[in-house]
Amino acid sequence: MVSIRAAAPLVMLLLSGCVVGPDHAAPEITLPSKFAEGSVRTSGDVSADQWWTAFNDSRLNSYVRQGLDQNLDILQAMERINQAEADVISAGAGGLPALSLGTTATRSGAKGLRGTPSTTPSVNVNGGLEGSWLLDFFGLYRRSREAAIAQLGAADAAVDTARLSLLSQVASAYIDVRYYQESLALARATLKSRNETLSLTKLQLDAGAASRLDVVQSESQVNTTLASIPGLETQYRQAAHRVATLLGMPASALLDELQRGARQPVARFNPRAGVPADLVRNRPDIRAAERQLAAAVANIGVAEANLYPSISLSGSISPSYLRRHGGSDSHLLSWSFGPSLNLPIFDGGQLRANLSASESLAREAYLAWKQTVLNAVEEVENALAAVTRDSRTVAANRATVASSQEALTLATASYRDGASSLLDVLDAQRNVSEAQTSLAQAIRQMALDYVSLSVAMGGGYAYGKAPADAKGPTIYAARTLKK
Template sequence: MNFTRTLFPLSMLLLSGCVVGPDYQKPDTALPVKFSESKAASAENVTLNPWWESFRDRRLNDLVYQGLAENLTVRQAMERIEAAEANVIVAGAGSLPSIGASAAGSVSGQDGSYLRRSPGGGGGHSESKSMNAGLSASWLLDFFGQYRRSKEAANASLDAAYDDVNVARLAYLSDLVSSYVNARYYQEALALNRKNLQSRRETLKLTNEIKEAGAASSLDVLQSEGLVNQTLADLPALETGFHQSANHIATLLGVPASTITSSLIKGSAQPMPRYATRTGIPADLIRNRPDIRAAERRLHALTAQIGVAESQLYPSIELGGSIGVARNFNAVTGSLSSWSFGPSLSLPIFNGGALKAQVKIARSEAEQQYLTWKSTVLNAVEEVENAQTALIRDGQTVAALRKVVQSYEQTLNLARESYRGGASTILDVLDAERNVASARLSLAAAIRQLARDYVALNVAIGGGSEIGATTIASK
C-alpha cells in the first residue's frame, strides 16, 4: 500500500513533464532617480553613439574605425562566441535520440599437419569468415528538464559572450582615444617647449646685449643660459611620450609598433570635446552597459544550472533498443539476427549527499553572481558620477588657465620692456619666462585631462559599445 502511494504521485510527475529548479527572474536593485549633477531625464540608446566624433578630428575617426575590425582583444571575444554557440548545440543534443551503428568482420584460420586433410587434398589448413553489424538507439526522457535547463543556461552564456564582445569593444575605444589624446598632448607640449626655447634664447640674446652695454652681469647671462638648457633637457622625455603613445595605438590596431608613427608626426590640435554628454539616469546603465548585461546573463545561466543540479535528485528513464545481424560464412544456418527494445529506470538512492551538495553549490554560485551583478551596477554608477564631476571641474580649470596664460604672456612682454629700460632686473624676466612656460604646459595638460574625462564619461555610460558589431560579425 505504501509502495502504491509513492509510485502513483511519481508517475503523475513523470507524465506531467515538469521542469525543476527556479524560473529566472531579472534582478533589481535600488538606484537614485538621477545622477548628482544632471537632470532626471532618460537618455537614448547610447550604444550606437559615435561620441569620439565630437572631437572633430578626422585622423582619430579613421583610426577608430580601422581598429574596430582589427583589434585583437575584440577578435578574441568574437571567437569565444563560436565556442558558446557550440555549447548550445551540445546542451540541446542530450534531449534528442542518439543513434549509432557498428560493423565488424573477421577471418580466422589454422595450419598444421594434425588437421584432417580434406577429400580434395587441401592439406592441413582450416579457415573461417564471419561478419556482424548492428544498429542501436537510445533516448533519455527529459521529464525533469535536465537538458532544457542546460540549453537555457547555454543560451544565456551565449548572450553573455555577445555582450563580452561589446565590453572588449568599449575597452578598445577607451584605450585608443585616450592614447590618441596623449599623443597629441605630447606633440603640443613639444611645440610649447620649442616656443619657450625660442623665447628664452631671445632673453639670453637680450641679456648678452645688455651685458655688452655694461648694464648686466655675467650672473645674469648664466641664469639665462641655464633656463635655455633646462628647456632643451625637457624635450627628449616629451618625444619619448609621443612615440610610446603612437606605438600603443599601432598595437591596438593590430599592427606592429611604430607602423603609424609617421602618419601622426604631422601635428594636430589637441582634441577638445565639442558637445555635452547626456548621461541619462542610473537605470539607463542596466540597458546600455555591456558589462552589466553580461553579468545579468551569467546570472541567468547559473540560475538554470540550479535546475540541472536538482534534476539529478530524481529518477531518469531511458528508452533503448538495438538490432544486430551476424553471419558466419562457414555455418550451415547462414546468418542470425537479433533485436531488443525497452526502458531502463535509474534511481538515485544513496550517494553520500553529493547530489544535494551539488544543488547547494549551484544555488551559492547563482547568489554570488547576483552580488557580482549588483556590484557591477553600483560601480558603473560611481564611474559615471566621478567622470561627470571631473569633466565639469576640469572644464572650469581649462577656462581659468586660458586667462592665466594671457596674463603671464602680458607680464612677460612688460618685464622685457622694463628690463630694456633698466627699470627691472633679469630675474624679473626669467620669472616671467618660467610663469609663461608653466602656465602654457599646465593648460595643455588640463586640456588633455578634460578630453580624457570626456572619454571616461562616454565609456562609463556605455557609449558606442555596439558600433561596428554588424560589420565585424559579417566577416
C-alpha cells in the same frame, strides 16, 4: 476504473513536462531618478551614438573604425561567441536520442605446417546498431541548455564590452598623442625664448650691463628645457605605439602618420547623461552580468534534477554473417531493448552539496550584477562631476596664459632698458611655461573626462554593427526559452 497499463503513458507524459529548479526573473535594483548633476531626461538607446565625432577629428574617426574592425581583443571575444553557440548544441544534445552504427568484417584461416592440416578460410561479418535515450523527466538537459543559452548571451555582451573598451582606449591614447605633441611644441617654443634671453644676456654682459651670474642662470634655464624634451618624445612615441597596437598593427606603424600633428582634441558638444535606469539597458557589462546570473539560476535546476531518479531507454540490433569455404553460411540477428533506472540513494551528501553550491553561486551572481550596476552609476557620477567643471578650469588656465605672456613681454622690455633684473625675465618665462603646460593638461583632462562619461553611459559600442547583431544572442535566448 482506469487500468495501470492505460495510466502509465499519461504519467510519463506529465513527468516529461516537469522541470525542477527556479525560473530566472530579471533582477531589480532601486536607483535614483537622476544623477546628482544630471537631468531627469532619459538618454534612450545610446549604443550606436558616435560620440567621438564631437572632437571633429577625421583621423580619430578613422582609427575608431579601424579598431572596431581589427582589434584583437574584439576578435577573440567574437570567437568566444562561436564557442558558446557550440556549447548550446552540446548542452541540448544529451536530452536527445543517441544512435550509433558500427560494423566489422574479417576473413580468417590457418595454413598447416609439417603435416598439420590447414583450416578452411571463413568470412565473418558483424554489425551493430545501438540506440539510447535518457528520459529527461526533471529537466536536467533543458536546464543545462538554458544555462548554455544564457552564457551565449553573456558572450555576446562581452563582445560589446570589448568594443566599448576599445573606443575608450583608442580615444584616450589619441588624446595623449596630441597632448604630448603639444607639450613638445611648447617645450621647443620655451627653448627658443630662453635661447633668445641667453643671447640678450650675453650682449648685456659685453656691454657691462649684466654679470656672469646672469649668463649662467640663463644657461641653466636653457639646459633644463633641453632635458625635458627627450622624455616628452618618449611619451609621445609610447602613446602612438598604443594606438597602433589597439588597431591590430605593429607598434611603429602609425609614427609617420601621427607625426603630422594636429590640435589637441576638444569636444564640441556635451554627451547626454541620461538617468541611472538607462545604464541597465545601455551598459553591456551589466547585460553580461545579468546573463551570468541567468546561467547560475539555470544551474540550480541542473543540480536539483540530479537528486531525482533517471530512466534511460536503450536497445541494440546486431546482425552477423559467417561464411566458411566449402561449408554452409550462417545468419544471426540478435537484438535487445529495455529501460534502465538510476536511483541515487546514498552518495555521502554530494548531490545535496552540489545543489547548495549552485544556490550560493546564483546569489553571488546576483550580488555581482548589483555591484556592476552600482559601479556603473559611480562611473557616470564621477565623470559627470568632472565634465561640468572642466570648462571652468580650461578658461582659468587660458586667462593665466594670457596674463603670464603679457608679464613676460613687459619684463623683457624692462630688462632691455636696464630697468629690471634678469631674474624678473626668467621668472616670467617660467610662469609662461607653467601656465601653458597647465592649459595643455587641462584641455587633455577635459577630453579624457568627456570620453569617460560617454563610455560610462555605454555609448557607441554598437556603431558599425548590423541591427540584428547588437543584442542578437540575448534575443535568441529569450525566444528559445519561451518555446
